[in-house]
Amino acid sequence: MSLIKSLMxxxxxxxxxxxxxxxxxxxxxxxxxxxxSLNAGNAMPAExxxxxxxxxxxxxxxxxxxxxxxxRILKNRIMHTPSPPHALQGPENFPADSYRAHYSQMAKNAAxxxxxxxxxxxxxxxxxxxTASGMEHYSDSIWEDIPPVHNYxxxxxxxxxxxxxxxxxxxxQSSTVEEAVKKAKQWEDRGYDVIxxxxxxxxxxxxxxxxxxxxxxxxxATDLIIEAVILPCTPGRxxxxxxxxxxxxxxxxRGEGMPSGAQGGQxxxxxxxxxxxxxxxxxxxxxxxxPLTSTYSDATGPEMEEVLEMVRLIDGLADILRMKDVGHxxxxxxxxxxxxDKPLTLAFAQAIKESGAKIITAPxxxxxxxxxxxxxxxxxxxxxxxxxxxxxxxPEYVRKLYEGRAEDIVPCVMCHxxxxxxxxxxxxxxxxxxxxxWGLSETKKRSIRPPTSVKKVAVIGGGPSxxxxxxxxxxxxxxxxxxxxxxxxGGLLRHTDYTKWKWSYKDYKDYLVTQVKKAxxxxxxxxxxxxxxxRQKGFDTVxxxxxxxxxxxxxxxxxxxxxxxxxxxxSKMKSLGKNVVIIGAGVYGTETAICLAKDGYKITIxxxxxxxxxxxxxxxxxxxxxxxxxxxxxxxxxxLEAVVTGISDGKVTYRDAAGNEKSVKADSVVxxxxxxxxxxxxxxxxxSAGQVLLLGDCTGQGGTLQKTIRSAFFxxxxx
Ligand SMILES: Cc1cc2nc3c(=O)[nH]c(=O)nc-3n(C[C@H](O)[C@H](O)[C@H](O)COP(=O)(O)O)c2cc1C
Ligand code: SF4
Numbered sequence: 001m002s003l004i005k006s007l008m009x010x011x012x013x014x015x016x017x018x019x020x021x022x023x024x025x026x027x028x029x030x031x032x033x034x035x036x037s038l039n040a041g042n043a044m045p046a047e048x049x050x051x052x053x054x055x056x057x058x059x060x061x062x063x064x065x066x067x068x069x070x071x072r073i074l075k076n077r078i079m080h081t082p083s084p085p086h087a088l089q090g091p092e093n094f095p096a097d098s099y100r101a102h103y104s105q106m107a108k109n110a111a112x113x114x115x116x117x118x119x120x121x122x123x124x125x126x127x128x129x130x131t132a133s134g135m136e137h138y139s140d141s142i143w144e145d146i147p148p149v150h151n152y153x154x155x156x157x158x159x160x161x162x163x164x165x166x167x168x169x170x171x172x173q174s175s176t177v178e179e180a181v182k183k184a185k186q187w188e189d190r191g192y193d194v195i196x197x198x199x200x201x202x203x204x205x206x207x208x209x210x211x212x213x214x215x216x217x218x219x220x221a222t223d224l225i226i227e228a229v230i231l232p233c234t235p236g237r238x239x240x241x242x243x244x245x246x247x248x249x250x251x252x253x254r255g256e257g258m259p260s261g262a263q264g265g266q267x268x269x270x271x272x273x274x275x276x277x278x279x280x281x282x283x284x285x286x287x288x289x290x291p292l293t294s295t296y297s298d299a300t301g302p303e304m305e306e307v308l309e310m311v312r313l314i315d316g317l318a319d320i321l322r323m324k325d326v327g328h329x330x331x332x333x334x335x336x337x338x339x340x341d342k343p344l345t346l347a348f349a350q351a352i353k354e355s356g357a358k359i360i361t362a363p364x365x366x367x368x369x370x371x372x373x374x375x376x377x378x379x380x381x382x383x384x385x386x387x388x389x390x391x392x393x394x395p396e397y398v399r400k401l402y403e404g405r406a407e408d409i410v411p412c413v414m415c416h417x418x419x420x421x422x423x424x425x426x427x428x429x430x431x432x433x434x435x436x437x438w439g440l441s442e443t444k445k446r447s448i449r450p451p452t453s454v455k456k457v458a459v460i461g462g463g464p465s466x467x468x469x470x471x472x473x474x475x476x477x478x479x480x481x482x483x484x485x486x487x488x489x490g491g492l493l494r495h496t497d498y499t500k501w502k503w504s505y506k507d508y509k510d511y512l513v514t515q516v517k518k519a520x521x522x523x524x525x526x527x528x529x530x531x532x533x534x535r536q537k538g539f540d541t542v543x544x545x546x547x548x549x550x551x552x553x554x555x556x557x558x559x560x561x562x563x564x565x566x567x568x569x570x571s572k573m574k575s576l577g578k579n580v581v582i583i584g585a586g587v588y589g590t591e592t593a594i595c596l597a598k599d600g601y602k603i604t605i606x607x608x609x610x611x612x613x614x615x616x617x618x619x620x621x622x623x624x625x626x627x628x629x630x631x632x633x634x635x636x637x638x639x640l641e642a643v644v645t646g647i648s649d650g651k652v653t654y655r656d657a658a659g660n661e662k663s664v665k666a667d668s669v670v671x672x673x674x675x676x677x678x679x680x681x682x683x684x685x686x687x688s689a690g691q692v693l694l695l696g697d698c699t700g701q702g703g704t705l706q707k708t709i710r711s712a713f714f715x716x717x718x719x
Pocket of ligand 1: 081082083084085086116324331332333364365366367386387388389390416418419420
């Protein structure tokens with residue numbers, strides 16, 4: 001259907017829905033909130049401007065090209081990997097509604113969607129102890145012995161199929177060839193398209209050999225696409241020198257950045273074993289480069305030569321090879337362990353392709369960026385890319401690519417909040433840091449009401465929450481002015497401009513800035529907004545998002561000239577001396593220590609806490625990377641349960657856990673005493689317009705980017 005026809009159709013729909021307005025602009029803007037599928041924020045630029053669009057050429061012709069596999073055609077080169085949003089599924093013996101909705105969204109993007117059968121056996125078992133996780137149900141065994149759930153599963157499979165995607169159903173566990181064939185046929189009859197044959201991760205060539213007869217038999221007996229999974233080990237990581245300091249070389253000074261090595265970033269590390277704070281194993285850093293976790297029990301994957309040999313064995317029997325790094329942390333990489341353009345498994349895919357193997361490669365873990373993905377496929381480094389979180393962060397990923405607007409794709413910050421905020425002590429829910437509606441029930445999403453009129457809106461504060469609120473209000477059709485007292489947008493996220501180790505967060509900050517510009521929001525920089533000034537301008541609505549400031553420390557000497565707050569530690573990094581003491585840890589303090597250490601500074605972190613990052617901030621995977629680095633990086637030392645007594649004469653004095661008075665050399669001191677929400681200043685805006693709403697950190701209920709973004713979206717959706 002042409003765009004004009006579709007717009008006409010939309011207008012008719014709105015008229016039928018009683019939503020037509022005398023103002024064409026208002027009608028189009030209001031359209032977005034009457035039906036989420038017509039969300040103005042997702043509209044094509046031409047639709048927003050009302051102009052007819054030119055034919056859009058495919059800017060990602062390789063990523064979005066078809067691929068024939070056995071008797072099927074894949075609709076693009078994207079494979080969705082196993083990534084069940086655990087907390088969306090309750091103890092039901094069937095996929096819950098929001099769980100099914102999530103998979104439907106994945107199917108709008110990926111050619112293959114991998115479902116995971118988290119629907120426990122009947123009768124279900126669960127621990128009733130006080131310390132039990134509220135999510136224990138998710139690891140219960142397999143669903144298929146429970147006849148009543150099959151219809152729900154079939155429904156879910158159908159909901160994926162109708163988007164033109166294939167369903168991968170995970171691994172075929174069977175002890176004999178006959179059993180494997182029987183099960184595979186059963187799955188084929190149920191409508192699954194792709195199955196994984198073999199161990200979850202082949203630990204070596206012998207393990208592959210043990211599965212070859214099953215691969216061959218299932219291939220002969222069915223038309224299923226056969227997926228193999230290898231979890232390779234980044235070269236030199238698990239089998240490096242024992243002390244971990246050798247091999248690729250440790251950084252010798254400031255600014256060394258990434259060491260050279262395979263994929264331009266990896267270096268051997270070896271196996272110094274230190275128990276991770278999360279109680280989960282340990283690892284070894286790569287100094288100025290990638291922290292290479294080495295001693296997790298699962299960090300024993302095959303290295304390059306072995307992988308190539310394994311591929312030689314299965315080539316022709318398996319169709320698709322999915323790979324992610326074997327490391328417990330590095331298989332959920334973030335900006336501290338991976339360079340943006342060097343996902344850890346790309347080198348394996350490339351070597352496999354260069355070996356002449358026919359198997360379709362689908363490397364996984366950090367393959368987020370469309371331009372890079374397209375380039376890697378174009379240059380023959382891989383056939384496909386496999387991904388999970390980019391599609392959570394933006395379920396419109398592929399649609400935006402077809403519309404040629406990759407810059408509108410919400411970048412995933414690789415934080416793994418979606419993996420569960422906490423698995424142990426709770427809270428037991430999944431959220432996305434950058435997608436405020438992800439994981440919510442359809443009922444909750446439908447509770448967002450359309451605006452009743454176009455309003456004049458002021459947003460106070462140009463941090464992430466202010467920007468998100470301004471964008472949301474503008475997408476709802478309001479006329480928005482954004483006031484920022486500083487000379488740039490970004491708020492606390494501006495620290496990412498000064499370090500290369502938080503590139504995913506910088507990308508998100510830059511995305512928000514771009515969207516503010518594209519949404520037609522009037523931005524007033526260097527303009528501190530006062531309640532009186534706002535009152536005089538006659539806004540209908542004021543959204544106050546003035547955030548939080550680093551708290552001021554009362555430690556003696558904290559006002560010295562070599563003492564910096566956490567934000568200044570980034571923006572004035574060049575003026576820091578070589579030996580830096582960071583007082584106060586937490587997520588922010590620890591990540592600052594890592595950024596500085598990776599750039600060559602010698603860091604001592606002193607905290608009064610028992611551990612650097614509190615338990616409640618350690619969800620699955622993400623923080624484990626940071627803990628690994630903070631405990632093992634040669635440039636970082638830690639003093640836990642210590643009390644700082646003063647800062648003076650190039651040193652910090654403190655009482656250690658045993659009560660001993662000590663001091664440590666400090667050319668510079670960075671203090672992180674937490675963030676102080678600007679609640680009082682925010683409350684002063686009360687009465688400056690008919691509707692004044694507070695959001696983000698300044699409400700006192702923020703504290704994380706996820707909370708402020710969700711708050712910004714829902715508060716602005718009330719306007
Ligand atoms: C919510 C969630 C659940 C996941 N669960 C699994 C799992 O059960 N099995 C698995 O092999 N990988 C699991 N993963 C890992 C993903 O499949 C993927 O390898 C990882 O997120 C890195 O890829 P990405 O950078 O594209 O997200 C999960 C990821 C997420 C976000
Ligand atoms: S931003 Fe964080 S929570 Fe959202 S998809 Fe990415 S990793 Fe998951």
